[in-house]
Amino acid sequence: xxxxxxxxxxxxxxxAGCSAGAMAFGPxxxxxxxxxxxxxxxxxLLPNIRVVPxxxxxxxxxxxxxxxxxxxxxxxxxxxxxxxxxxxxxxNLKVWSIYGDGFAHLLNGKNTGKYESGSEVEI
Numbered sequence: 103x104x105x106x107x108x109x110x111x112x113x114x115x116x117x118a119g120c121s122a123g124a125m126a127f128g129p130x131x132x133x134x135x136x137x138x139x140x141x142x143x144x145x146x147l148l149p150n151i152r153v154v155p156x157x158x159x160x161x162x163x164x165x166x167x168x169x170x171x172x173x174x175x176x177x178x179x180x181x182x183x184x185x186x187x188x189x190x191x192x193x194n195l196k197v198w199s200i201y202g203d204g205f206a207h208l209l210n211g212k213n214t215g216k217y218e219s220g221s222e223v224e225i
Contacts, residue, residue, distance in 0.1 A: 108147075117147070124153040129179060148195070150179055151225060157183030158204055173209060180225050183207035188219070198225050 111117045117127075125131050127148045132141040152175050154160060160183065175181050184190060185204025192198045200206045200221045208214050208223065217223050 111147075119153075121155045124155055124184065128152045129176065152179050152181050154181060154183040154207075154209075156186050157207055158185040175210060180211050181209040182225060183209055190225075192225075196224055197222055 107117075119125075119127050122131075126145050128144040128151050129146055129149045130141045130144050130152070132152075154173075173181055182190065184206050185202070188200065188202035188204035188206060190198045190200055190206050198206070200217045200219050200223070202219055206217045206221075206223070208217070208225065213223050213225070215223075
């Protein structure tokens with residue numbers, strides 16, 4: 103079944119993930135509650151992106167010390183915080199469009215910043 107999903111996605115079918123589902127698309131999924139332990143292996147569909155969902159609420163849930171560990175990504179992995187009510191969308195895995203009520207936050211690497219709905223950014 104997984105092979106069929108990947109084949110459909112590569113031929114143009116949309117693939118979406120919300121919250122933990124968006125996190126799973128990356129190379130790894132850090133433990134929020136056990137930050138000193140290694141995380142789980144992600145699906146690797148977006149091997150260079152680590153998503154932080156609910157970014158506008160994130161710092162209310164997670165202690166500052168855990169946040170610092172979470173925001174240390176492996177070499178070459180971009181950290182993207184996505185606010186609630188916000189989506190990032192791509193057709194080519196390079197340029198992403200921002201949609202919704204909140205912002206997308208590029209937290210490391212090139213083009214670091216806060217992007218509002220209607221913006222496009224290379225990730």
